[in-house]
Amino acid sequence: VLGYADIDDDLLDELEETLIMADVGVKTTEKLMQAVRQGIKQKKINSPDDLKPFLEQTIRDMLVSGTDEVRLAAQGPTVMLVIGVNGVGKTTTIGKLSAYYRGQGKKVMLAAADTFRAAAIDQLEIWGQRTGAEVIRHEEGSDPAAVAYDAVLAAKARGVDILFVDTAGRLQTKSNLMEELKKINRVIQREIPEAPHETLLVLDATTGQNAISQADLFSQAAPISGVVLTKLDGTAKGGVVIGIKAELSMPVKWIGVGEAVDDLRPFVAADFAKALFE
Amino acid sequence: GLADRLQATFKKLRGHGRLTEDDVNEAMREVRMALLEADVNFKVVKDFVKRVQERAIGQDILATLTPAQVVIKIVNEELTALMGGSQSRLNISSVPPTVIMMVGLQGAGKTTTAGKLGLALKKQGKHPLLVAADIYRPAAVKQLQVIGGQLDIPVYAMKPGTDAVTIAKTAVPYATAHAADVVIIDTAGRLHINEELMQELKSIKAEVKPQEILLVVDAMTGQDAVNVAESFNGDLGLDGVVLTKLDGDARGGAALSVKAVTGCPIKFVGMGEKLEALEPFYPDRMASRILG
Numbered sequence A: 001v002l003g004y005a006d007i008d009d010d011l012l013d014e015l016e017e018t019l020i021m022a023d024v025g026v027k028t029t030e031k032l033m034q035a036v037r038q039g040i041k042q043k044k045i046n047s048p049d050d051l052k053p054f055l056e057q058t059i060r061d062m063l064v065s066g067t068d069e070v071r072l073a074a075q076g077p078t079v080m081l082v083i084g085v086n087g088v089g090k091t092t093t094i095g096k097l098s099a100y101y102r103g104q105g106k107k108v109m110l111a112a113a114d115t116f117r118a119a120a121i122d123q124l125e126i127w128g129q130r131t132g133a134e135v136i137r138h139e140e141g142s143d144p145a146a147v148a149y150d151a152v153l154a155a156k157a158r159g160v161d162i163l164f165v166d167t168a169g170r171l172q173t174k175s176n177l178m179e180e181l182k183k184i185n186r187v188i189q190r191e192i193p194e195a196p197h198e199t200l201l202v203l204d205a206t207t208g209q210n211a212i213s214q215a216d217l218f219s220q221a222a223p224i225s226g227v228v229l230t231k232l233d234g235t236a237k238g239g240v241v242i243g244i245k246a247e248l249s250m251p252v253k254w255i256g257v258g259e260a261v262d263d264l265r266p267f268v269a270a271d272f273a274k275a276l277f278e
Numbered sequence B: 001g002l003a004d005r006l007q008a009t010f011k012k013l014r015g016h017g018r019l020t021e022d023d024v025n026e027a028m029r030e031v032r033m034a035l036l037e038a039d040v041n042f043k044v045v046k047d048f049v050k051r052v053q054e055r056a057i058g059q060d061i062l063a064t065l066t067p068a069q070v071v072i073k074i075v076n077e078e079l080t081a082l083m084g085g086s087q088s089r090l091n092i093s094s095v096p097p098t099v100i101m102m103v104g105l106q107g108a109g110k111t112t113t114a115g116k117l118g119l120a121l122k123k124q125g126k127h128p129l130l131v132a133a134d135i136y137r138p139a140a141v142k143q144l145q146v147i148g149g150q151l152d153i154p155v156y157a158m159k160p161g162t163d164a165v166t167i168a169k170t171a172v173p174y175a176t177a178h179a180a181d182v183v184i185i186d187t188a189g190r191l192h193i194n195e196e197l198m199q200e201l202k203s204i205k206a207e208v209k210p211q212e213i214l215l216v217v218d219a220m221t222g223q224d225a226v227n228v229a230e231s232f233n234g235d236l237g238l239d240g241v242v243l244t245k246l247d248g249d250a251r252g253g254a255a256l257s258v259k260a261v262t263g264c265p266i267k268f269v270g271m272g273e274k275l276e277a278l279e280p281f282y283p284d285r286m287a288s289r290i291l292g
């Protein structure tokens, strides 16, 4: 294959290195490099200058297949369940999303279903105050599913448009915590059959290949409708989402680019693909 | 894991009395892949594999070990040596109080680890003071106060609007006045590329002259671990690293990356959300975990 189009091994090695360093992972990188070699063979790539654009396009296409729109309820409250491992940015993301939908004139409610971690409820309450969203909470240490249940009832009764359910961070390998998550999901579903309308898995862009295990195991506890990729304002590229989309069909819907209330953007595959090579 | 893959690799090669360069090249491909899948940084993997390669070529295949086992043994030894020189001990000041600074990216586990360290030191007979110097995150001060309350460890905080440097520097004489001999400063999570916030850390360091600056790193961190560690080390000079959330299934290659680029010892690991879940770092255990 080499010798076509003046593209030498060094150039291809450089590309491979860029992908690995972006946390794309060995398996997905091999897939992408295979596509590049095919592209060279098929004369879709004819000079070294064609390499990056080709790869960007390939990655872009991998990330936009299927319908990735945010799903809203036809009537009654839309319920969005926010899940993920510890410290990735779930609570902060809910604050940002609350502001986003409040900005559209929607009535937003937040459920403080992290009843475990120190000051988790306080933290969410501050976001509720900042964004004009009512917060449903119980005592620290109470049953998270009970909080979720109460919140769904309250959301229905008060004509809420969007209800966000904040959950405690949990490592995907902790089966008792995964069971707790299943219960929260069930309780919500029992009250509103189509709910949660969105279940967002929050992934930290600094995370390496463990993100695959997170996506895999969390989706077994609650079907995931989308990913929020946070902390993209750092130097990490979040390349793991390519494999997650390819293998698990999970689209990225939002990206977090900072700690302030407006540091949230809809995911744009083209921008993301471009940033991988910067 | 790697052992099985190497067995498979060597099955294809004829038995020799020694490992030839070709044998080793094949094996190094497997080692390289295993380390990358474990999130060890690309450049760190390159250097590491080179070292192993040099040691492996010409190695005698003893009757007691298969070629795969020889390579695994070398890889394990090199990994353990690289991450070792384990000092799971903190630098305690001869003149109290000892000052410890917790630093790192957002969400790594600094606040929780500050509590864990406080508990561990209290069990050793010390009198810690936790200092709430995260003035940005909503309810960060409250979080540390709740933790302090659970551990019966005092928490030093100042009224909202006070800057972090003032909080840190007034905490030290406060500790002395209240017979606290260890001051643990919890700082806000920040990006290593945020100059203003990195300057805040430098200012705190200049004021309190800590015996320990601990970089708290999430075990699931990928390739970026190198950038973070290099930056924090370059700006502050690190005394140690704490690797958190090792109770999950992250392979933890970040441990090797961080050690390789900073030379800084990994002193402790976080093994859970409970405040008792702090353990010393064992390089040999980490090595086998990384290799899968």
Ligand SMILES: Nc1nc2c(ncn2[C@@H]2O[C@H](COP(=O)(O)OP(=O)(O)OP(=O)(O)O)[C@@H](O)[C@H]2O)c(=O)[nH]1
Residues within 6 Å of the ligand: A084, A085, A086, A087, A088, A089, A090, A091, A092, A093, A114, A117, A120, A167, A168, A169, A170, A230, A231, A232, A233, A234, A255, A256, A257, A258, A259, A263, B106, B107, B137, B189, B191
């Ligand atoms: N730089 C940056 N920081 C972020 C972003 N999103 C969240 N954070 C920070 O990450 C830290 C953790 O955020 P939280 O919202 O508490 O994360 P969480 O997932 O709710 O954490 P747990 O509930 O403890 O599992 C906080 O310091 C946030 O300010 C982001 O997009 N960029």
Ligand SMILES: Nc1nc2c(ncn2[C@@H]2O[C@H](COP(=O)(O)OP(=O)(O)OP(=O)(O)O)[C@@H](O)[C@H]2O)c(=O)[nH]1
Residues within 6 Å of the ligand: A086, A087, A117, A169, A171, B104, B105, B106, B107, B108, B109, B110, B111, B112, B113, B134, B137, B140, B187, B188, B189, B190, B216, B244, B245, B246, B247, B269, B270, B271, B272, B273, B277
């Ligand atoms: N499973 C597990 N969770 C941990 C560990 N250490 C911390 N956590 C959790 O990780 C999340 C973040 O911990 P924090 O202590 O708030 O992290 P932080 O670095 O202070 O966060 P910021 O101040 O926002 O930068 C919380 O949910 C903690 O309970 C650990 O060793 N294992």
Ligand SMILES: [Mg+2]
Residues within 6 Å of the ligand: A090, A091, A092, A114, A120, A167, A168, A169
């Ligand atoms: Mg939270």
Ligand SMILES: [Mg+2]
Residues within 6 Å of the ligand: B110, B111, B112, B134, B140, B186, B187, B188, B189
């Ligand atoms: Mg903190």
